[in-house]
Amino acid sequence: MKKEKAVVLLSGGLDSATCLAIAQAEGFDVHTLTFQYGQRHQVELDAAKNIIDRAGIPAGQRHQISFDLREWGGSALTADIDVPDAELDNGKVPITYVPARNTIFLSFAAALAETIGAKTIYVGVNSLDYSGYPDCRPAFIKSFELTATLGTKAVDENWTFDVRAPLQYLTKAEIIKKGLELGVDYSITHSCYNPKEDGSPCLKCDSCALRQRAFGELGMKDPAVK
């Protein structure tokens, strides 16, 4: 039987690499979608390519869309604003938040899905060990599912988009544990918001802090840190 198709949003980070492994384990024929959006950490695109290679995604199923959010900036990732050291759990949306980024990413995913005949989209958002970004929360994901359904042929063809966020309620340590079970190679993933010249992680930003804490909880050393 021919496998059903799914679109997996892939950033090159730990979460989306795990998400890709889950989509494959759940039996989907995966199309990956990565973005070059003017982010300061280009190194994550190299990581994404390595993850895609390792997952064996065929050439015609690796999609990339480029646009430049520095047109208006508004985030430490897309404007000349310094990435701050980690400030976890202070209840504020941090300056690394990129306005409406996941809405944009998911919109392109819905466009790709509709075009290739996929009804399922995987996104590696998480609302436990996260930076407080509004577009990582379950209410947003649910709402997007409906919007994508109403804004495409899905509504006329009587099907609905299934946007899966399998990491939503996992801690970062649980995500890593799950990924290791599925054979994810975390040494090739990249999570840092503000990598050094040589591409290595700063070990100071929110994203590094969450990642290091999680590997610590598992009694492991992060394989991406030399």
Place this chain on the structure above:
Amino acid sequence: MKKEKAVVLLSGGLDSATCLAIAQAEGFDVHTLTFQYGQRHQVELDAAKNIIDRAGIPAGQRHQISFDLREWGGSALTADIDVPDAELDNGKVPITYVPARNTIFLSFAAALAETIGAKTIYVGVNSLDYSGYPDCRPAFIKSFELTATLGTKAVDENWTFDVRAPLQYLTKAEIIKKGLELGVDYSITHSCYNPKEDGSPCLKCDSCALRQRAFGELGMKDPAVK
């Protein structure tokens, strides 16, 4: 008193030109947003520029985002598929429909709005004299409003996006009448899906058919047709 900001999606067509005039008439300080998305009718971007010039939008408030939907195609506007002659009102979504295009466009509009501190977005969709595209219907627009609110700081700051579609329930002739009252110069707008080499409209596609019918109903000649 300082005017409130609004983002207006502008394609260079008749509808969005009218929408821009309405936003200005409603007292907003307008930021325009246009897209270079790999569409076959580049001439509409020249039209958009002329409309923006005429509306007197300041330099820092004219935004353009480029990306290439030919990455996956799926539409006569973004792939090597011929634009068919008009087939209005046959109840089918036509091949000129670009998968999830308005979801993508509105997502960027929400990102821009959040960044500049605007809560209002204008979009020239219409569900009377239209080609049957799902992403022009009222249910989609309402759903997007909620998704954009939940996927941005709006949800934490206790405000909601106001996505205005002032043309939603107007016939094409009523849109033109409204625009003429507001001083819109339709001679510089471009609506054709499949323009000739010199940029002039084909007068055969859905979009041309709707436009010509409307000017006819008003007993006028389309000022954009030489």
